[in-house]
Amino acid sequence: MNKLVSNVLLGVALTFVVACGQDTTTEQTKVKASEAAPVDVQAHPNLLLAAKDLPTLKTEAANYPLFSRALNAAKTTVDEAMAAPVDVPFPKDPGGGYTHEQHKKNALLMYQAATLSAITGDTAYSDWAIALMKRYAELYPSVPLHPEHKHQAPGKLFWQVLNDAWWLVYIIQAYDALLPQMSQADQTLISQQLLLPHANFLSEGSAETFNKVHNHGTWAAAAVGMTGLVLKDDHLVNIALRGLDGSGASGFLAQLDQLFSPDGYYTEGPYYQRYALLPFVVFARALERNKPELGIFEYRDGIVLKAIYASIQLSNGGLFFPLNDAIKDKGLDTIEMVFGVDVAYGLTGDKDLLAIAQYQQQVTLNGDGLAVARDLHQLAATPAFSFGSKLFRDGPAGDQGGVAILRSNNATVVFKAASQGMGHGHFDRLGWIYYDGANEIVSDYGAARYLNVEPKRGGIYLPENDTWAKQTVAHNALVRNEESQFSGDVKAASKHNPEITRFTRGDGWQLVSATESHAYPGTEFDRTFVLLDNLGTEAPVVLDLLRVDANEAANFDLPFHYQGQLMFHTGKANLALDALKPLGKANGYQHLWNKGELVAEKNTVQVSWLQRNRFYTLTQWMPEKSRMALTELGANDPEFNLRREAGLVVRYAKTKQATFVSALESHGEYNGVREYTLAPRGDIGDIGYSSVGDYSLVHIKLKSGLAYTVAIAHVAQDGEHTVNTAEGAITWTGDVTVVPNN
């Protein structure tokens, strides 16, 4: 504290010098001292890092491994940087280029050095960071719009203004943490020549981006708003919250209103939800500290926290559901989620979050991060997060479909019946993913992109992202006439959304249903997933029922993408053993090798495979005229961009009505080390299907001799359902009943 006090005094002294016009640095002469009012530096930092937490942070930093490790990592990075000269180059290069990377690096270094100085009290860090920040203040007035800005909203330090906003989000936090160590003259210099002009550039100077209700707008709002909070500039805070005209039609609050659904779902999907989350979380935390009267975390029924929790629920085994243009490595241990979890924990103290923090093995360097590290360290039992069955509605009003998750034991069904999700959306309505434990079993390809891998076209989205990854056949979703939904037209797809009709559960079952009427003109289809717990099988069984009703005969395909090695199949096989051709010509089909076809011998085809150490068996109802193609990805792939993945496609030719019915089981174990194998074949012998009016009857026969009829009501009603079958009437209430047949 003595050091802090002495620096405060020093700050006052320097203020006096500036006020007397005795400052000798030429760059500062343009700034009038009167414009920079003295700041109560003792109240700073006060964004994510808070002055009130500093004594505790200093005392306890070494006590909790996660925190001390983060602190030491920051020290190592900054110490290394401080040992060498630092370049502040004139902005010139596009993304990935030298000046781009250098300015990014410098921002993080200033942020880390400022944080270290605040927590440890070591002024070597603040001296260094202040000196570096002053160089930016000296450079900034001479920087024009970035020369490389052809297709982007231009920035100044970077080619696109999004990066400039990102930069200020870190710089303003650094400045905030440095304030107690900063002379009045330096405060004036930096605020007047760097922070304010940059905040003005991001707002007035980049009005279109700033007024966007889009994650680019959120980064700008966070940067400008936090600058306002630190500099006590209410105008900046106000435009950050309510847009340039102050009307509230844009700005942070409008973004909170419109970018998330009432359940906290972000329309582009979990991968981009993570990316969008950071500025929301950071700015909200700063607002909570500085404008508690705003009640930002209560805003819209707690939408910021909902968004954080939604991001967690939209993951499995630590990785986000790879919906839409997703890089499949991304998950809960990304830096955005570290910020999200720490802030949420700081606010709620919800012990569930410690499980996520433990997975992250990382905390942020502030009071919230310390609380997480401390409480995790002191926790007696292993923490667990309550992953559950959830429906995340899509759209600002929650009426644009959604993503449904059914979970039971190790089984997770992800059903995508959401809106298009803008330009990064895939044409995969009523598609699904299935996980067994942490393993993705029925899989989604994600994006065709090797992020940041220069030899793969510089790391951008590859041509195969359009020709394969976005296409319907790349998903576990219905294809008509080998064409993608909405003919692959984002605009058309954005006008309509599927409808989730039911999301219910009962004794031993969970159900979700959705309908889609616009993806293929003149064609309606619905799909129902029932997760069944009590059939006497080793693990829950996933029942999948997709019904198509078209006004013209067409070919209907339902692809199913699996990982792993095929173990066995039933049915009559006609395989392509010594020559392969693609399955089709376009819309993704040109990328699938056709390895042959199976037809049922007795109305059912089973395909079973081994993935890691567990077996999976799909039992597909295959009435006459249906057939199953076996596929492998990789045709027409001149740059070897596609992964070699397996799939199958259930096909109906020239029909107006088609019904796809299957049951998926996970079973057994392969243990090569201990030399045993358990249950390499599933419990289900075969399945059958019939329908009576608006009721579907799925007959499941187990090899044990047990047999069930699963009766599904396609129309919800409060009272009793009754279906008359050859074996007698079935009567029940609710969406589903499971009737033992023997």
Next chain:
Amino acid sequence: MNKLVSNVLLGVALTFVVACGQDTTTEQTKVKASEAAPVDVQAHPNLLLAAKDLPTLKTEAANYPLFSRALNAAKTTVDEAMAAPVDVPFPKDPGGGYTHEQHKKNALLMYQAATLSAITGDTAYSDWAIALMKRYAELYPSVPLHPEHKHQAPGKLFWQVLNDAWWLVYIIQAYDALLPQMSQADQTLISQQLLLPHANFLSEGSAETFNKVHNHGTWAAAAVGMTGLVLKDDHLVNIALRGLDGSGASGFLAQLDQLFSPDGYYTEGPYYQRYALLPFVVFARALERNKPELGIFEYRDGIVLKAIYASIQLSNGGLFFPLNDAIKDKGLDTIEMVFGVDVAYGLTGDKDLLAIAQYQQQVTLNGDGLAVARDLHQLAATPAFSFGSKLFRDGPAGDQGGVAILRSNNATVVFKAASQGMGHGHFDRLGWIYYDGANEIVSDYGAARYLNVEPKRGGIYLPENDTWAKQTVAHNALVRNEESQFSGDVKAASKHNPEITRFTRGDGWQLVSATESHAYPGTEFDRTFVLLDNLGTEAPVVLDLLRVDANEAANFDLPFHYQGQLMFHTGKANLALDALKPLGKANGYQHLWNKGELVAEKNTVQVSWLQRNRFYTLTQWMPEKSRMALTELGANDPEFNLRREAGLVVRYAKTKQATFVSALESHGEYNGVREYTLAPRGDIGDIGYSSVGDYSLVHIKLKSGLAYTVAIAHVAQDGEHTVNTAEGAITWTGDVTVVPNN
């Protein structure tokens, strides 16, 4: 101790009863009491578990996690078994069948229960195990040769005598541990009706197997020999050591002489070495305890310990090198290696072994296991095993080629120039495997088999083991005219072996060379690997030089099997984008899809791929008329038995001489979570090759501008080598020199 003493007294009392002929159980009346001499039960157990260790085991069992966990696991298993009736069925079923599995299970249960009783003093365990063993003693006299023994040396409890030997190895250990709790009557019953007759059956009764110098013989020797040790029957011990005729032409000592090379290499390769190891280790440990005068662990310069250490060295990342018919899951954590490591540690106290034990996370329930668990628990630092560069010569005299390992930093080159390795050997002379850290980068397919997976033909070797896995093209080894080495004939291949000509190292390099003259008649080829540390690249570079000299023109192919996703290639490509055909018609070629061809634009072709999070680049010297086929495994695979793996084949058409030269680098990092990629392209720009007499000159140009000539002398000589090149003379001593060119 009180309980032990009281039971000993009880044992004596019962002995008296039997001696007086007062025993009332009808089953025992046939046994004359005089035949069963009283045993000093206090001296038992004394095989792997020793009476002298019991007090310590009892006191300290709970102190060390690895030991207490193993003890508790055994308790759980046995408690569960004791809670239900146990079946001792009349032997009937073949391997995998009910009676087969039940007898296996019962043996392990008796062994575990006996061990628990000895360590904990809880007589509930011994009572139960003795009762169960008596049921076997009652059953045994009525058991004829097993009905299912068509193609095997027949057993009695099992279809093949190998399983019967395995069974007695566990049962005799159980009996040994139960002795202190066993009445004289029970001793008599069990020894006379079960142990001795079964030992006789395994020896006199199965003379052919018993006299085999083969791992089946070792199991029999261990079973019979340990029975002799426990029952104080020197005849049994003697035939176990020296064969039925006592000449020493067969038996355990002959097996020790002939089955391992002087370096401890087992000719079938590491996968089978592990399997063969267990009876050697167990019987040797028992001999050491009971016949210390034999000095079994000093025998043949310590061959048993050498074999244990060799097994460890012949692994990477915990998994055995998958040479020959190997299941790739098998590694250091198998039960055989747990026994091996514990026994070796008990004898040597070599702290290196604790690193392996830590990987195993398992110990055996005896004094050796306790020592491992205790010392690992008390170790301050993380233990590390010294994996190093080693040559393992093959053949009893060490003159039948061998397997060479070059290791430097993370790089491991495995060069296979061993003899055929009997029926499980592959036709892969002068083939290689390369690891980066724990990851297999240049890969060996191992066996085409899903061990114990019933849907895959009951888990046996699949047809593709012959048509693919054993064939030369399935390996990284030279193929002539699309035919396998020795035309795939094991007998022919077993007559000859490659010769390892050099295994040397110098400053910054390690080298191994071998020649092969018989694999293809009229064709000699040699191959040299040089692992180079000091080129200024991120990781060591592997230089691979294969020279062929044939008396008739032929086509020569050098396949290269890699894992991972292709990132980029250079050269002119002619790809099969929309139709695939197999690369050839037979000898494994029928299983490779031909995805197209690359030819060099400037004498070099690079192929780069990403595996897990690291990049690999192969730079192949490609003179005119050579071409490179890109392949994928999976053609002509009607049961989907083959894994979808990638490869490339460097090809020379119709030539008498061919030289294959390449350099392999590992580089960079892909980090999707933290969004960065380092060095996705390697350091090597291109390579060139020239030869002068018996010298090879490989020219390596780095992109940095650095360039080197690696001069390799193909004939070893003590003095100086001199090569005159256009750039001047190069003079050096040793096998290799690396000359910077600028």
